[in-house]
Amino acid sequence: MKHVRAFGVFWWDFVVGDDWRAAAGVLLAIAATAILAAAGINAWWLMPIAVGAVLWLSLLRAARA
Amino acid sequence: MLAAGVSRGWRSALAGVAAATVVLAVIVAALGPALTRIPISALQLVVGALLLTFGLQWLRKAILRASGFKELHDEEAIYARELEEARAASGEQRAGLDWYGFTLAFKGVLLEGLEVAFIVVTFGSTQGSIGLAALGAAAALVLVVIVGVLVRAPLTRVPENALKFAVGSMLTTFGIFWSAEGAGAHWPGEDAALPFVLVFVIGLSFGAVALLRRRRLVLA
Numbered sequence: 001m002k003h004v005r006a007f008g009v010f011w012w013d014f015v016v017g018d019d020w021r022a023a024a025g026v027l028l029a030i031a032a033t034a035i036l037a038a039a040g041i042n043a044w045w046l047m048p049i050a051v052g053a054v055l056w057l058s059l060l061r062a063a064r065a
Numbered sequence: 066m067l068a069a070g071v072s073r074g075w076r077s078a079l080a081g082v083a084a085a086t087v088v089l090a091v092i093v094a095a096l097g098p099a100l101t102r103i104p105i106s107a108l109q110l111v112v113g114a115l116l117l118t119f120g121l122q123w124l125r126k127a128i129l130r131a132s133g134f135k136e137l138h139d140e141e142a143i144y145a146r147e148l149e150e151a152r153a154a155s156g157e158q159r160a161g162l163d164w165y166g167f168t169l170a171f172k173g174v175l176l177e178g179l180e181v182a183f184i185v186v187t188f189g190s191t192q193g194s195i196g197l198a199a200l201g202a203a204a205a206l207v208l209v210v211i212v213g214v215l216v217r218a219p220l221t222r223v224p225e226n227a228l229k230f231a232v233g234s235m236l237t238t239f240g241i242f243w244s245a246e247g248a249g250a251h252w253p254g255e256d257a258a259l260p261f262v263l264v265f266v267i268g269l270s271f272g273a274v275a276l277l278r279r280r281r282l283v284l285a
Binding site for chain 2: 059
């Protein structure tokens with residue numbers, strides 16, 4: 001069980017890293033782009049804006065800490 | 066690897082490097098062909114999302130270091146600490162190798178190499194050329210090992226944070242591009258949009274460094 005947990009923690013740290021909110025923000029932005037695309041709106045501009053916002057908020061959290 | 070080689074002998078360290086390289090090659094060989102069977106839009110979505118989370122981690126650390134909110138890596142201090150720990154460890158022998166030296170080199174190369182393997186598999190599978198991507202990574206690995214063995218000192222002159230900045234920007238750019246395409250969006254100009262996304266990411270990063278530096282001065 002200890003090894004399974006360590007394995008899970010390693011992969012979580014490897015993919016998600018220090019800020020899980022940034023990873024969640026990325027997933028939300030992708031979902032929003034897909035929803036808009038399904039509604040016939042070509043939302044290519046959404047990902048760059050969302051990534052800029054996610055990065056800035058993540059940096060602010062780190063700077064405050 | 067250098068710390069293991071200098072303190073515990075090069076035979077065990079190079080055996081550790083070779084074993085880790087084989088494991089990484091197996092990971093790429095197993096994952097690569099499996100990924101190419103996934104439909105391209107689904108692959109772009111998954112790979113784009115992973116590259117984005119990965120790229121943002123690199124970019125975030127590089128920006129925090131460049132703006133002074135996080136300390137720059139001191140390669141010489143890290144090397145000196147690892148060397149001291151390696152010299153103090155017991156001299157257990159297994160399979161004719163110094164076990165500490167072998168595992169130290171193996172773990173170091175495997176853990177750092179996993180990031181490279183991930184980049185090789187994702188970029189290679191999305192572009193349909195895993196072999197070429199693996200060849201590029203192998204050439205870089207051989208070059209670093211040769212320089213490391215010849216110099217026998219940490220590569221302190223390599224501008225590590227600038228390299229992380231560049232890699233983070235590239236990963237984030239491709240992550241934005243592929244995740245948007247995978248989600249069903251179409252870029253104006255298709256692939257020609259990539260350089261503009263890169264310029265946007267670099268501009269965003271430099272802007273963040275400037276703003277954080279100003280904020281640091283205000284706080285100080």
